[in-house]
Amino acid sequence: MENSSILKVKDLVVHYETDDGCVNAVNGLTFDVGVKKTLGLVGETGAGKTTSALSILNLIPGPAGKIKQGEILLDGHDILKMNQSELEKMRGNDVAMIFQDPMTALNPVMTVGEQIAQVFELHQKASKREAFAEAKKMLKMVGIAESRANDYPHQFSGGMRQRVVIAIALACNPKLLLADEPTTALDVTIQAQVLELMSNLIHDRSMSMILITHDLGVVAEICDDVAVMYAGRIVEIGSAGEVFNETAHPYTEGLFNSLPNLKQQGEELVPIKGMMPDPSNLPSGCAFHPRCPYATENCAKEQPGLRHVGGNHFVACDAYNDAAFTLGGGVN
């Protein structure tokens, strides 16, 4: 199914070299994003999600950050081999990014209309007038009155600023949208509005999206596929139904068990024991083994590759070799 992927990431390795050692942020990341599909990239702090997203735009902050190896194919073109001008053409035009904090994502001394118009001027060589007219249309599309195009970011609330950010991102109809925790900083009711908006816009424009989040509820609401990251690698990937209902990796299972959700009340939460490993000092073999209730001796020796479990479902867990092995308890 080669043609149905808009993005293919293969064996991506990204390191940050610091005074205190080498931080292995991403260690062999491999995943695909289907055309018109939304992939949820789930993980906790330090899993390497933001680094992965920045790699796609080749925006890893140097000189400490280095992409050591890997391939990132956007519609067949390797991003890591692009020169500066090709990258500039690609960013904003083919791939756009929404960052986490709407408070700091906008330039405080430019009106929102100007900021959206900038994208048109840059990528579509539009004149200032045309660009501003398009900008107003984008504002309307994200649910902001056109008359507010001349307002400054500080005059908007968090939710509305995030809408402006979305407008900027979608201005040139990119093929792929990277959204890094776009609603984490927002109230839950505003989050619902913004997610609904994003979902509708993506479907209307036939875009693909990678949604980075730690919130499994958000993933369930709008993602088609899910990839779970731990210590810089994907430990489980599949369609949302497969990952949520046929959970295969112990870490994913642990995440679900830690969630107090609206379904249960008073039941003990079962947290994952221990803590996220230090990226500059990862455990040998499978990075999760010190915290894994199912770990065997072999888990400390070899790092498991992604195994096919069924359908589009892959899991990086050696214990899965054993046919009799099933995760205890299941999900929900």
Place this chain on the structure above:
Amino acid sequence: MTKTLLEVQNLTKYFSTPAGQLHAVDGVSFAIEKGKTLGIVGESGCGKSTTGRAILKLIQPTSGNIIFDGRDITDYNRNQMRPLRREMQMIFQDPFSSLDPRQSIFKLISEPLVEHKMFKTKSEVEKRTLELMETVGLAKRLVNSYPHELDGGRRQRIGVARALALNPRLIVCDEPVSALDVSIQAQILNLLKSLQKELGLTYIFITHDLSVVKYFADDIGVMYLGQMVEKASSVDIFAEPLHPYTKALLSAVPVPVVGQERRKRQLIRGEITSPVNLPDECRFCSRCDESQEAVCRAGNPPLREVKAGHFVACARLN
């Protein structure tokens, strides 16, 4: 026999701003029994944090009464509050900024003990500090470490240890797990719950996260723009929310379940209005799907008991 540990009557806090009076908290009332947990839920700007701080007298209320263990502490000054600090404590939200970066863990946890002269000798202070660390699950070897060397989960445990140091009866938890990763959240929540059982603590749990509060609280108060719009036991609020805001809030929480019938989400339109110079009408009216102009704009509805133990501030239901 259960006793009311804390009672808050008509608490208000106004701030003067150039634009007018900011109604941060506008007439909040509730009572908590010893050993129970009250969850105060709401989004940003609803006044829940201000309420928590007012209860501890970190902010002086504009009007209303705070009655702790039968004593009216509303007008207590700092000197009068000092002995009470041993009975009411706070766990702060941000484990990164709520700890003095220049103090070691030992200093951080023992500071309340030293300040209130709880022990006579240094070694007694050390012993108690190590005990507290063990209670909250911090390895003893970390005692001379500094906050910047530890992760969020461990820092929050320091916050919990500090709060427990004086053996308080009431702990106000201001979003204690919001800044933490999911798996660490679960650890801290379990810790708080077991401490409650062990030590008979009473909690006020302030949060915006409804799923956490369902797990944790016996009773829940929902706040919007400085007022409590619904108050009931945890079971009742989730089983049968009555206020339109509560319903929308519950509906907005994304549920990590795939495959079941995608429920119809009630999206609240618009944005929260400014809490400055509010008119005398229902504050949720302009965003409410179920509002009836005539009734809802007629005045700010008070919190009324519409069912046993279930209070709602909604003009239509009164």
Place this chain on the structure above:
Amino acid sequence: MVNAKSRSMGQETFRRLLKNKGAVCGMVFLVLLVLISIAAGFVYNYDTDIIAINMSQALQPPNANHWFGTDALGRDIFARMLYGARYSLIIGVGSVAIGLVIGVTLGAIAGFYGGFVDQMIMRTVDVFYSIPNIMIAVVIVSLLGTSTMNLLIALCFTCATSFTRIARASVMTIRDQEFVEAAYEIGLPTWKIILKHILPNCLSPIIVQVTLLIGTTIIAASSLSFLGIGVPLPAPEWGAMLSEGRQHIRDAAYMCIIPGLAIMFTVLALNLLGDGLRDALDPKMKR
């Protein structure tokens, strides 16, 4: 007590500072300078070696007997240079120290309480800030007379105003942090909160400013001595030596160059150290 490998912020900062070669050079230079200025007091006798006039030896360029040569009155420049280090250091460090105590106290009060108190203090400080320190020095010296001590007093005004601003800004930032609220919450009295929690966290910009300000104060002292209203002759203060060398700049340029270089290197060392401290103290520079 259970001990574990851990570093306080101070140790961490020092470790980072040591990685900065410029800062290390600066530190070494300054330490040597301090040692020299102390040693010079023992090695040389002020009356016979430093100020004794010896016309037969006048204006000798650097040679085997006099490594830095002699000045117009036959005095050995090398000895005078080594002895003169103490004036710069005492004035530099002294002014800054006094200015620090006054400035941080005022700044902390202004920053913490805000409102009217803040306005009062800062407007007063603004008045002093707007007068160039040379002018203030002229006024003080004309009131009190020229002496090392009076020069020190004159220069500490500028230092104090500088520290007031820095302390105020830092205190205002730290004051609103949650850990300060936490300190209130356990019942600490205000003065303890300021001393124990707020001020220690304001140290970084203050420390950096100390090193940089010592540098500028030394230059100011030298300038004032150059103008004749600083340390009175015949004391071998470097700026004064520079001034004396002016008349002979054509035929005995070394009389200007040597003190000039000394001032320059001292201030350079202080600046390197100050920059290094700023980088070491800045958490974002960790990478």
